[in-house]
Amino acid sequence: MTVQTRYEAVIGIECHVELKTRSKMFCACANEFGGEPNTKVCPVCLALPGALPVANAEAIRHMIRAGLAFGASIPAFSKFDRKNYFYPDMPKDYQISQYDMPLTLGGSVRYWLEDGTLKECKLTRIHLEEDTGKSIHGGGGDGRIAGSSFSLIDFNRAGVPLMECVSEPDLRSAQEAVGYLEALKRTFVQLGVSDVKMEEGSLRCDANVSIRPAGSTELGTKTEIKNMNSFRSVLRAIESEIERQIAVLESGSRIVQETRGWDEGQGVTHSMRSKEEAHDYRYFPDPDLVPIEVDAALIDELKKTIPVLPPERFARYRGYGMDPKQATQLVDNFPLADYFDACVAAGANPQASMNFVLSDLSRLANETGTPVNESAVTPEALAELVALVESKTVNSKIAKELLERMWAGEGSPKAIVEQEGLAQTSDTGEIERLIDEVLAANEKAATDYKAGKTNILGFLTGQVMKASRGKANPALVNELLRKKLE
Amino acid sequence: MNDVVKRSAAEIARDVNAKRISARDVTEAVLARVDEVDDRLGCYLTRLHDLAREQASRVDERVAAGESLPLAGVPLAVKDNMCLSGTRTTAASKILENWIAPYTSTAVQRMLDAGAVPIGKSNLDEFAMGSSCENSALGVTRNPYDLQRVPGGSSGGSAAAVAAFEAAIGMGSDTGGSIREPGAFCNVVGFKPTYGRVSRYGLIAFASSLDQIGPLTRTVEDAALAYDAMAGHDPMDSTSIDRPVEPAAPSLREDLEGLRIGIVKEFVTAKLGAEIDALYKRAYAELAKLGAELVEVSLPTADYGLATYYLIAPAECSSNLARFDGVRYGLRVDGADVGQMYEQTRAAGFGPEVKRRILIGTYALSSGYYDAYYVKAQKARTMSAQDFKKAFEHCDLIAAPAASSPAFEFDSKSDPYSMYMMDYYTIPMSLAGLPALSVPCGYAGTPAMPMGLQLAAPLFEETRLLGAAHAYERATAYAVEGAIAV
Ligand SMILES: [Zn+2]
Numbered sequence: 001m002t003v004q005t006r007y008e009a010v011i012g013i014e015c016h017v018e019l020k021t022r023s024k025m026f027c028a029c030a031n032e033f034g035g036e037p038n039t040k041v042c043p044v045c046l047a048l049p050g051a052l053p054v055a056n057a058e059a060i061r062h063m064i065r066a067g068l069a070f071g072a073s074i075p076a077f078s079k080f081d082r083k084n085y086f087y088p089d090m091p092k093d094y095q096i097s098q099y100d101m102p103l104t105l106g107g108s109v110r111y112w113l114e115d116g117t118l119k120e121c122k123l124t125r126i127h128l129e130e131d132t133g134k135s136i137h138g139g140g141g142d143g144r145i146a147g148s149s150f151s152l153i154d155f156n157r158a159g160v161p162l163m164e165c166v167s168e169p170d171l172r173s174a175q176e177a178v179g180y181l182e183a184l185k186r187t188f189v190q191l192g193v194s195d196v197k198m199e200e201g202s203l204r205c206d207a208n209v210s211i212r213p214a215g216s217t218e219l220g221t222k223t224e225i226k227n228m229n230s231f232r233s234v235l236r237a238i239e240s241e242i243e244r245q246i247a248v249l250e251s252g253s254r255i256v257q258e259t260r261g262w263d264e265g266q267g268v269t270h271s272m273r274s275k276e277e278a279h280d281y282r283y284f285p286d287p288d289l290v291p292i293e294v295d296a297a298l299i300d301e302l303k304k305t306i307p308v309l310p311p312e313r314f315a316r317y318r319g320y321g322m323d324p325k326q327a328t329q330l331v332d333n334f335p336l337a338d339y340f341d342a343c344v345a346a347g348a349n350p351q352a353s354m355n356f357v358l359s360d361l362s363r364l365a366n367e368t369g370t371p372v373n374e375s376a377v378t379p380e381a382l383a384e385l386v387a388l389v390e391s392k393t394v395n396s397k398i399a400k401e402l403l404e405r406m407w408a409g410e411g412s413p414k415a416i417v418e419q420e421g422l423a424q425t426s427d428t429g430e431i432e433r434l435i436d437e438v439l440a441a442n443e444k445a446a447t448d449y450k451a452g453k454t455n456i457l458g459f460l461t462g463q464v465m466k467a468s469r470g471k472a473n474p475a476l477v478n479e480l481l482r483k484k485l486e
Numbered sequence: 487m488n489d490v491v492k493r494s495a496a497e498i499a500r501d502v503n504a505k506r507i508s509a510r511d512v513t514e515a516v517l518a519r520v521d522e523v524d525d526r527l528g529c530y531l532t533r534l535h536d537l538a539r540e541q542a543s544r545v546d547e548r549v550a551a552g553e554s555l556p557l558a559g560v561p562l563a564v565k566d567n568m569c570l571s572g573t574r575t576t577a578a579s580k581i582l583e584n585w586i587a588p589y590t591s592t593a594v595q596r597m598l599d600a601g602a603v604p605i606g607k608s609n610l611d612e613f614a615m616g617s618s619c620e621n622s623a624l625g626v627t628r629n630p631y632d633l634q635r636v637p638g639g640s641s642g643g644s645a646a647a648v649a650a651f652e653a654a655i656g657m658g659s660d661t662g663g664s665i666r667e668p669g670a671f672c673n674v675v676g677f678k679p680t681y682g683r684v685s686r687y688g689l690i691a692f693a694s695s696l697d698q699i700g701p702l703t704r705t706v707e708d709a710a711l712a713y714d715a716m717a718g719h720d721p722m723d724s725t726s727i728d729r730p731v732e733p734a735a736p737s738l739r740e741d742l743e744g745l746r747i748g749i750v751k752e753f754v755t756a757k758l759g760a761e762i763d764a765l766y767k768r769a770y771a772e773l774a775k776l777g778a779e780l781v782e783v784s785l786p787t788a789d790y791g792l793a794t795y796y797l798i799a800p801a802e803c804s805s806n807l808a809r810f811d812g813v814r815y816g817l818r819v820d821g822a823d824v825g826q827m828y829e830q831t832r833a834a835g836f837g838p839e840v841k842r843r844i845l846i847g848t849y850a851l852s853s854g855y856y857d858a859y860y861v862k863a864q865k866a867r868t869m870s871a872q873d874f875k876k877a878f879e880h881c882d883l884i885a886a887p888a889a890s891s892p893a894f895e896f897d898s899k900s901d902p903y904s905m906y907m908m909d910y911y912t913i914p915m916s917l918a919g920l921p922a923l924s925v926p927c928g929y930a931g932t933p934a935m936p937m938g939l940q941l942a943a944p945l946f947e948e949t950r951l952l953g954a955a956h957a958y959e960r961a962t963a964y965a966v967e968g969a970i971a972v
Contacts, residue, residue, distance in 0.1 A: 093808035
């Protein structure tokens with residue numbers, strides 16, 4: 001047993017995700033990334049004296065849908081609370097958040113690892129809150145507050161709806177943590193509740209990491225890791241922190257409960273606060289907002305908007321024989337996955353349509369810039385094509401040609417085949433007649449074959465196929481040719 | 487003094503709509519009155535000559551175009567905790583001494599839309615915290631009946647302006663009695679509608695769950711007119727009530743036949759001295775004489791009102807006033823770092839009473855004390871509302887004193903508690919969110935100073951309340967007996 005395997009990591013993730021809504025959480029300002037500083041602001045999100053918040057119904061619906069997607073329970077009654085602390089980029093000097101009655105409780109996130117293993121991580125809760133503005137520190141200090149002589153604040157982001165997802169400490173490795181985050185991301189994107197662009201800061205996460213002797217059920221002392229700006233840095237940061245904690249315990253020391261920042265450049269975590277700062281946020285129900293009441297009718301309505309979710313798709317695609325990478329790619333391309341599922345629903349053989357979707361159609365989409373789901377090839381038409389191949393009505397060469405013509409807008413493959421007599425022929429008499437023509441025109445080839453140059457058979461087969469305008473059954477051509485020549 | 491300034495809002499609107507007088511002429515008369523007396527009285531922190539003339543001209547144009555406006559040309563005092571775009575809006579605090587509001591509060595906008603003309607921004611106790619206007623950091627307002635005495639508070643500026651004919655309608659805000667008590671002190675009608683009837687959007691918050699805007703007027707009819715103009719649902723205020731407002735002006739009555747009026751057993755007026763006791767006994771007898779049936783009702787938890795109020799209101803204010811941090815607007819006192827800037831700004835910007843309440847509220851919300859103070863106060867508040875509900879099973883209205891004494895001399899209440907006691911009779915109604923008003927009911931003390939009778943109604947029964955107050959006012963005429971000193 002190595003040092004590493006003597007320990008087990010216990011990881012929980014707290015994740016902030018900006019919701020995709022038309023307007024901010026409590027005012028009518030546009031919820032858009034970027035723009036000139038302080039151009040997407042109003043009395044409410046600047047916390048001018050007298051301004052009042054009004055909750056964004058779209059954000060609440062997004063939250064409920066996210067909860068439903070993870071099988072969370074949606075309490076009938078929920079409320080907003082004020083989290084009080086002073087911070088320059090937080091205009092009201094309190095954040096409207098949810099303390100003891102969040103919009104969703106429990107549920108679990110199903111995710112998978114690179115090798116396709118399916119896993120599950122329980123959720124504690126998802127609650128709704130508002131984002132802060134951004135501080136820019138100037139006048140020295142290299143952009144850090146220490147050493148700067150002034151700070152500028154951009155409030156464009158202030159008041160953007162933010163959901164905080166808190167997981168249970170169910171994750172056991174950095175890989176699992178990343179798998180979990182990927183699952184959150186693909187679910188939110190598929191639901192349309194967030195764009196989840198880490199580079200724009202619309203997903204931010206902290207990890208609580210502890211280790212314990214393998215087999216133990218007690219929790220070790222945890223540290224909180226911050227400043228992870230990509231899934232890759234989450235992976236590296238957690239791995240590095242687990243290593244560090246193992247080294248600390250192996251050296252006979254104890255883990256200190258603290259917040260540690262990930263240093264991307266050096267690839268290590270640094271202590272940020274030696275002790276948990278004794279924050280008393282003085283939470284209390286926000287008297288400016290009325291409680292949120294969620295009735296069963298709304299939940300039923302929103303349930304109907306939940307699409308087929310990634311874990312189900314992934315498992316199904318694996319069953320069709322896709323490898324984990326292929327399945328993940330298709331699952332993550334929601335429009336293409338929807339298209340693929342529609343083909344299957346239209347009766348197409350899953351494996352056969354998978355090949356068309358992942359290779360020929362994806363290539364055509366790349367070449368033309370038209371997404372597959374917006375192309376002229378309807379799922380029903382593709383199902384027809386797959387059926388034509390399956391029944392050996394057309395061979396794969398004709399099928400590819402047909403697909404190109406379908407893409408160009410020529411409509412039903414079945415109609416094309418019927419109109420142009422493209423159906424594959426297995427009529428022995430007809431094929432033998434064509435073989436005789438070809439052999440007559442290529443006497444030398446026939447002689448060469450008999451002299452032992454058997455590889456000339458491919459050429460002859462090609463000639464016969466050409467003479468049949470591609471319709472002849474290639475296997476049959478091959479068989480009959482050989483018979484004739486021997 | 488041009489007699490036009492003495493006319494009621496109803497009379498002015500009627501005459502302006504009938505083109506017997508122009509809004510511009512009314513405005514000039516009132517502005518002259520302000521310039522004549524306000525240096526002595528100090529009702530206004532900011533006089534709005536230009537804006538008033540502009541608005542008066544606009545009203546005249548609208549009337550000339552054939553419109554009939556419910557408040558055409560009515561001179562309006564706007565309490566300086568309400569935003570009016572382009573005007574200095576201070577909440578009588580040094581921290582906002584030079585802040586120009588960039589937007590207009592909903593209630594003020596509705597008054598302007600109805601044709602009212604803003605004469606000035608009236609003085610108040612800093613952030614509406616006080617009962618005498620003495621907590622204003624920006625000016626002294628004197629009681630028009632005796633310049634050595636306070637006008638009451640916190641809406642003292644509006645009350646005194648209306649009493650001194652510097653406006654026909656004063657807009658006030660009432661959190662625990664801030665309209666009713668100054669109404670009583672200045673011998674005018676002070677009306678606080680049901681919590682949520684008038685939008686708080688643009689009202690600088692003191693205690694969000696209690697703050698309610700309402701009018702101060704010389705007649706009940708004017709209070710009804712003002713209420714009809716300012717009340718109604720506002721999508722910008724989540725706590726504003728989405729339910730139709732029954733117009734009060736048409737339902738004013740001349741008698742109290744068929745009404746049962748509850749006299750609160752626990753409100754023992756004998757405690758207020760023989761003279762005041764006799765005065766209120768007379769007032770109750772006058773109600774009976776008008777046909778009301780007097781019934782004794784009980785509010786068992788009324789005595790806890792003050793304690794309850796002084797936990798909930800400071801708790802909310804401690805959070806509401808956090809935004810005054812020197813970062814975005816208002817006073818800033820620079821410091822070595824942002825923390826020091828916060829401390830120095832708030833130390834210099836807030837007066838002693840505001841600091842006291844922020845401290846009390848911060849304490850009441852602190853971890854370890856939250857349950858003992860804030861949660862308990864909320865429970866007491868619920869009980870208080872239940873008390874009223876039970877009492878109203880036996881009566882249609884409740885009659886009580888509007889304040890514990892007549893207006894007192896400056897600096898005579900040296901300790902906060904004796905000042906808090908002024909609102910002993912108004913706070914319970916505030917905690918229950920009930921509509922309540924004070925109407926002049928005679929004089930007490932030496933020199934004889936005005937007193938107010940408080941009437942309170944069940945939630946949303948503004949029409950019943952104003953109707954009864956009108957009958958009492960018509961039968962007694964205490965408001966017109968006294969003489970102001972300027
Ligand atoms: Zn905004």
